[in-house]
Amino acid sequence: MFQQVPLVEIDGMKLVQTRAILNYIAAKYNLYGKDLKERAMIDMYVEGIRELMDLLIKHPFLPSAEKDSNTKLIQTKAIDRCFPVYEQALAQSGGGYLVGGQLTKADVQVFEVVLMVEEKLPSILSSFPQLQAFRSRMRNVPAIQKFLQPGSQRKAQPDDNYVKNVMEVLRF
Ligand SMILES: N[C@@H](CCC(=O)N[C@@H](CS)C(=O)NCC(=O)O)C(=O)O
Structure with missing residues (x-):
């Protein structure tokens, strides 16, 4: 379109x-809640994680001189702003999922970002026990477990070739 x-x-x-x-x-x-209120919570959690996701997605395409400061921004945003929100939501949820006691797209997107941040900053969850447990639970959801297997449709971390290719195709 x-x-x-x-x-x-x-x-x-x-x-x-x-x-x-x-x-x-x-x-x-x-995966989008049982009613409008749950949907609003899901939307808030998803939009809240999106800023962090945007920083992660653009990272491979930044000039090398800007990478360190972007990594610091990711770290600060994760630790000070985003992760405490999900940590608290999980502590209050009881059921182990962010909204309504069942898996929603908020869980999937937060989990995805947690994995992406951990790939850059392996100890990022050290002061977030609820998120650590959440990460383990999400890994064991059968469809997710399958998706994380080597050889699945999950894209590998962008390497130099991938970055070059994307920049040519999209004429960055
Ligand atoms: N608002 C769109 C943005 C999509 C977008 O920016 N796509 C880029 C690649 S990541 C693209 O196709 N660029 C080629 C172009 O705009 O000509 C979305 O969220 O899907």
């Missing part, structure tokens, strides 16, 4: 726009 990726072909549609894609899949597979 806008000559951009990502594009997902599903149910006879060509879906574009990341949030529209995620919302459709979440609603279709019952």
Whole structure:
């Protein structure tokens, strides 16, 4: 529609726009809350983690002189702003998931960002016990466990070749 990726072909549609894609899949597979209030909580948790995700996604494409300061920003944002929110939500949730006692797209997106931050900063969860337990629980969700296996559809960390390719294709 806008000559951009990502594009997902599903149910006879060509879906574009990341949030529209995620919302459709979440609603279709019952990962988007039981009512409007749960949906609002899910949206807040997802938008809250997005700022951190944006810093992580752009990292491989930054000039090397800017990488250290971006890593510091990721660390500060994770420790001071984002992770305490999810730590507290998990402590209060009882069921081990962020909203409504069942798996939602908020859990999936927070888990994804936790893995991405840990790839850069391995001890980032050291003062977040709830998030550590959450990370282990999420790893054991059967579909996620399968997705994390080597050889799955999960993309590897971008290497220099990948970065060069993307920059050429998207004419950065
Ligand atoms: N708002 C869109 C942004 C998508 C976007 O920026 N896609 C980039 C690649 S990451 C693209 O296709 N760029 C090519 C272009 O705009 O010509 C979304 O969230 O999906």
